């Protein structure tokens with residue numbers, strides 16, 4: 001398996017999609033494509049990260065992202081440790097920086113971090129010597145989610161530059177939306193952001209996507225409709241009259257889906273609120289819904305990211321050793 005792939009990836013960390021160029025992304029997606037096929041084998045293990053340590057640091061709850069990184073690390077032969085940061089020393093008053101210094105002293109090679117504050121992952125990356133991967137920071141970015149979404153669309157529909165993609169729902173609180181707008185537009189897609197005005201962040205019209213507050217107009221003639229979870233845990237005060245009303249105007253049901261292109265595909269990063277942002281009959285329609293494929297491709301994308309960053313790390317360490325000699 002692609003142990004010695006050609007690569008030219010200059011970044012020590014993956015903190016966001018912003019700042020990557022098309023070549024960076026194409027390389028990650030090409031390697032991820034290989035890892036999708038690799039993961040379908042009975043024995044899915046290769047030793048590209050053998051002897052390396054991967055720490056999974058999730059300060060916010062996660063089901064699929066944490067297990068996806070864990071599987072990715074294990075399939076590549078790393079020693080993977082999941083740290084339960086919800087119960088960490090931060091609760092005892094330790095600062096985030098002290099936590100980072102402590103963990104750094106354990107000499108990890110790859111650090112996967114999720115945190116509820118935008119920018120926290122970047123801050124930590126400056127305090128450690130290893131490769132850092134952002135697994136979601138506040139409302140800022142979730143780069144591996146966007147990469148797995150792009151991979152999923154590309155594997156199913158081909159070149160993204162021919163596609164119109166609507167990202168719908170709670171844009172304001174969604175790191176998935178931000179990362180996806182950056183990535184899908186970088187790959188040439190026409191992207192629309194669709195949601196009620198209280199859930200469209202200020203400045204969203206400058207992200208490179210067209211903004212719609214009417215769902216029916218927003219998804220008209222789209223090839224892909226990507227639904228987002230209503231992130232009630234990030235909302236202070238009343239953003240919406242009721243979830244029932246929200247579903248009526250912004251939930252994706254069979255009727256509204258008819259307005260998209262015939263055969264349009266449906267995505268959701270999970271976890272889903274059935275009956276709030278998406279109707280079960282739509283989410284579970286295997287001809288149209290890519291939701292479980294997104295999960296499958298997530299492991300492959302994370303393998304590609306871990307593999308690529310480990311190569312970059314080993315190169316950097318080799319150069320440092322040369323300088324010290």
Ligand code: ASP
Nearest residue numbers: 136142176229269270271
């Ligand atoms: N799982 C995604 C995230 O961590 C989406 C969500 O939580 O709604 O951002």
